[in-house]
Amino acid sequence: MKSSPRISLGKYRDLVLLIAVFILIDASVSAINIYISHQIEADASRINAAGQMRASAQQLTKGLLTLEMEFRAGQPTQTSQAQISQARLGFLDAQKVLQGKPGQVAGGSFLEPAALQIQVADELAQIIQVWQPIDREVAPLLLNEPLDMETVGAAVNKAVTRNNRLTQLADDLGQSVEQLAQQKTSSMRSIQMAAIALAFLNFCFIVFKFIVRLSNSDNEAAQARQETERIMGSVREGLFLLTRERTVGNQRSASLDKLFGHQLKPGDNFHQVLSRICTLENAEAAEHYIDVLFNRKIKQALLEQLNPLKEIELINANKQRKGATYVSFEFDQIREDNEVVALLVSIFDVSDEVRLERELASAESRAKGEIDLLLGVLDHNPETVAEFLQSARRNLQLINQELQGVQPALQSYPQLINRIARTLHGLKGEAGTLGCNSITQEIHEFEALLTPLRGRPSIQGDDLIPVAVALSRLLAEIAKVDSIINRIRQHVAGRSNTEGQSDPLWETLQSIEKFALKVADDLNKKVRIETAAPRLNEIPPHIAGILKQAVPQLIRNAIAHGIETPEEREQQGKASTGLVRVEIAHEPNGTLTMTVHDDGRGISASHLRTVLVARNLKTPEEVAEMTDDQVVAMLFEPGFSSLDQAHIHAGRGEGLAVVKDALREIDGRLRITSRVNSHTRFIMQLKPI
Amino acid sequence: MKPSTKPISMLIVDDSMVIRNRIARLVANPQLPAINICGLAGNGEIAVQMARENRPDLVTMDLTMPHMDGEACIESLADFLPDAQILVVSALSDKATALRAIRKGAHGFLHKPFTDTELLDSLLELIG
Numbered sequence: 092m093k094s095s096p097r098i099s100l101g102k103y104r105d106l107v108l109l110i111a112v113f114i115l116i117d118a119s120v121s122a123i124n125i126y127i128s129h130q131i132e133a134d135a136s137r138i139n140a141a142g143q144m145r146a147s148a149q150q151l152t153k154g155l156l157t158l159e160m161e162f163r164a165g166q167p168t169q170t171s172q173a174q175i176s177q178a179r180l181g182f183l184d185a186q187k188v189l190q191g192k193p194g195q196v197a198g199g200s201f202l203e204p205a206a207l208q209i210q211v212a213d214e215l216a217q218i219i220q221v222w223q224p225i226d227r228e229v230a231p232l233l234l235n236e237p238l239d240m241e242t243v244g245a246a247v248n249k250a251v252t253r254n255n256r257l258t259q260l261a262d263d264l265g266q267s268v269e270q271l272a273q274q275k276t277s278s279m280r281s282i283q284m285a286a287i288a289l290a291f292l293n294f295c296f297i298v299f300k301f302i303v304r305l306s307n308s309d310n311e312a313a314q315a316r317q318e319t320e321r322i323m324g325s326v327r328e329g330l331f332l333l334t335r336e337r338t339v340g341n342q343r344s345a346s347l348d349k350l351f352g353h354q355l356k357p358g359d360n361f362h363q364v365l366s367r368i369c370t371l372e373n374a375e376a377a378e379h380y381i382d383v384l385f386n387r388k389i390k391q392a393l394l395e396q397l398n399p400l401k402e403i404e405l406i407n408a409n410k411q412r413k414g415a416t417y418v419s420f421e422f423d424q425i426r427e428d429n430e431v432v433a434l435l436v437s438i439f440d441v442s443d444e445v446r447l448e449r450e451l452a453s454a455e456s457r458a459k460g461e462i463d464l465l466l467g468v469l470d471h472n473p474e475t476v477a478e479f480l481q482s483a484r485r486n487l488q489l490i491n492q493e494l495q496g497v498q499p500a501l502q503s504y505p506q507l508i509n510r511i512a513r514t515l516h517g518l519k520g521e522a523g524t525l526g527c528n529s530i531t532q533e534i535h536e537f538e539a540l541l542t543p544l545r546g547r548p549s550i551q552g553d554d555l556i557p558v559a560v561a562l563s564r565l566l567a568e569i570a571k572v573d574s575i576i577n578r579i580r581q582h583v584a585g586r587s588n589t590e591g592q593s594d595p596l597w598e599t600l601q602s603i604e605k606f607a608l609k610v611a612d613d614l615n616k617k618v619r620i621e622t623a624a625p626r627l628n629e630i631p632p633h634i635a636g637i638l639k640q641a642v643p644q645l646i647r648n649a650i651a652h653g654i655e656t657p658e659e660r661e662q663q664g665k666a667s668t669g670l671v672r673v674e675i676a677h678e679p680n681g682t683l684t685m686t687v688h689d690d691g692r693g694i695s696a697s698h699l700r701t702v703l704v705a706r707n708l709k710t711p712e713e714v715a716e717m718t719d720d721q722v723v724a725m726l727f728e729p730g731f732s733s734l735d736q737a738h739i740h741a742g743r744g745e746g747l748a749v750v751k752d753a754l755r756e757i758d759g760r761l762r763i764t765s766r767v768n769s770h771t772r773f774i775m776q777l778k779p780i
Numbered sequence: 781m782k783p784s785t786k787p788i789s790m791l792i793v794d795d796s797m798v799i800r801n802r803i804a805r806l807v808a809n810p811q812l813p814a815i816n817i818c819g820l821a822g823n824g825e826i827a828v829q830m831a832r833e834n835r836p837d838l839v840t841m842d843l844t845m846p847h848m849d850g851e852a853c854i855e856s857l858a859d860f861l862p863d864a865q866i867l868v869v870s871a872l873s874d875k876a877t878a879l880r881a882i883r884k885g886a887h888g889f890l891h892k893p894f895t896d897t898e899l900l901d902s903l904l905e906l907i908g
Contacts, residue, residue: 372876375876376875376876376879379876379879379880379883380879382883383879383882383883388887389882389887389888390887390888390905390906392888392905393867393887393888393889393890393902393905393906394882394888394889396889396890396891397875397878397879397882397889399875399876399879
């Protein structure tokens with residue numbers, strides 16, 4: 092900014108020089124004009140002087156003749172004497188002028204041809220030579236003394252004899268001087284013409300220079316404009332300057348039209364435009380953000396995280412606008428003299444990025460699901476998983492047949508729904524134990540579908556259609572896992588028989604432990620699993636059933652209902668990690684006991700009473716009459732859960748009912764011991780077969 | 781800012797001790813000019829009191845705090861310390877609230893959780 096005057100002087104230096112020369116030439120022409128006029132004046136006076144010399148000579152002669160005549164007649168002579176004196180002085184004056192005495196305009200002789208100068212000087216000298224004898228004779232006549240005839244006669248004689256010669260010479264001199272003046276005038280005119288021509292040429296040159304310069308800078312400006320237009324026309328980002336008045340600047344990139352249709356014009360109020368193209372919330376936030384950016388104390392780099400116009404969806408109310416669906420705005424402060432004078436707004440079309448991000452996220456979650464499935468299944472004995480899948484398929488197909496053959500009756504629909512729910516919950520526990528997460532998820536969704544049906548007073552045949560659909564989806568998922576398992580089994584079969592004797596009970600407990608940790612992880616609880624079991628070469632089938640169905644349910648209950656959150660445990664002075672212990676032991680009488688113990692919050696009969704009333708399962712009166720044991724026994728009723736919200740691991744109220752059914756099948760017994768805030772222990776006693 | 785001979789004084793305001801100590805530790809980084817921590821405040825009230833006593837040049841400010849929240853605290857600090865540079869360090873996902881805090885007189889925003897580099901860059905930008 093500060094250097095600009097110097098730059099412009101440098102740019103216009105030669106022009107300034109030319110103008111100075113022009114003024115100089117003009118001044119010279121004026122000087123020459125003044126000089127010429129003086130010279131002409133001087134020359135005129137010289138020509139006059141030559142004429143005066145001639146006239147004075149004649150006047151003198153005439154005066155002398157008159158004096159002689161008057162003197163002879165004895166008349167007074169004063170008048171003729173004065174005439175003679177005047178003529179003589181006139182001659183002397185003219186002589187002085189022609190001789191160039193001081194006080195006269197001098198110079199100019201350099202313009203006079205030398206030959207003419209010499210001629211004039213010669214002629215003047217001759218005149219003076221002729222004149223001097225006359226002057227000598229005349230001088231005594233002019234004294235105040237009485238005249239004598241002799242003096243007068245001599246003067247008259249001199250004057251008359253020399254008069255013709257003098258006149259002739261004065262004529263010649265006049266002509267010479269005039270010639271001299273003419274020649275000088277013409278040379279001076281030539282000089283003047285030359286100076287004027289020079290000045291004119293100079294002027295033309297200046298104009299030419301000026302035009303060239305103007306057109307050059309015009310060209311440069313046009314080129315710069317063209318470049319800017321090309322940039323603005325082809326840059327992909329939407330670009331414009333936002334003024335302090337929050338209006339859109341004049342220079343804008345053509346891509347703005349592609350991004351916004353024709354909704355962003357120069358001079359538009361940016362906030363109004365924003366409120367048309369994005370949500371009011373975003374527009375308002377943007378207004379505040381822009382206000383802050385115009386504050387000179389704020390640095391945009393420190394505020395980028397607050398930019399509300401990142402990846403915003405553009406409103407497309409009438410579906411007519413073409414262009415981007417998602418855009419990001421970026422703002423850059425433009426500072427001059429430490430004030431933010433404008434914001435450079437860049438707008439990027441991020442539709443593709445947002446779409447790709449979403450596709451990637453869904454692909455990732457799909458891939459993660461499949462990998463989870465694979466990894467989960469790989470953790471377990473493929474034979475066990477295959478067995479589970481087979482039995483699950485069999486159970487579900489049975490249900491399918493029932494679903495098709497069910498008689499429309501008041502009781503049969505709800506009964507069927509309840510049976511489906513119980514089967515599903517059992518399968519969910521087993522699937523979870525075996526790491527078949529996709530099946531667990533599918534069953535969970537299936538259960539969510541059943542829950543509203545179970546609360547309904549009457550169920551129509553149509554209500555069962557979504558149930559059938561969910562059932563076929565579940566079967567499809569099972570088939571998918573089955574195909575993976577079969578491939579793993581083939582792979583394992585190819586290299587089996589090399590390993591030693593396996594310990595099936597230990598393997599089962601391992602998968603139970605994995606399951607427990609996963610449940611705890613899903614519920615954000617910390618759990619340590621302890622197992623204690625005798626070594627068995629094979630698991631008796633009735634125990635296998637309990638291990639597969641009942642134990643996972645009990646563990647799930649222990650973690651979901653028993654173990655508290657780490658914070659809660661700390662508040663109660665317990666270790667933040669809860670303990671779940673699974674023990675299997677042989678009694679001396681051949682009975683096998685399986686214990687699932689947790690050190691959680693215990694079962695509170697009084698809490699259960701309030702839940703029973705709150706769920707409208709019992710009236711307050713009925714509850715008041717029940718013993719604590721009876722209240723706890725309600726846990727085993729289908730559909731009872733003390734949790735308010737169902738999630739994948741609890742809250743459907745099926746878990747303990749499944750345990751009860753499984754035990755009933757093999758004539759087992761179940762005991763519960765519990766103390767509030769201390770522990771809960773489920774003890775299953777299985778008689779030997 | 782102050783001439784380089786005098787170290788920059790800084791107040792750290794956050795209700796989490798972990799965050800306060802982390803910021804204090806990062807401030808000793810050689811990339812930064814000499815910064816003298818003049819106070820660690822766990823809520824807005826203490827922060828205002830410390831700021832009155834020590835008049836810091838730099839403040840890092842949490843928004844959600846007990847007793848006096850960040851917004852009120854910024855308003856108060858901007859009133860009697862107009863030259864202090866205030867950096868909001870918050871986990872707040874609501875941009876509108878954060879912007880409101882900025883308009884009350886803060887100068888920058890850093891989202892929690894932040895990396896060491898992010899905090900250093902923000903402080904350098906704030907000082908520079």
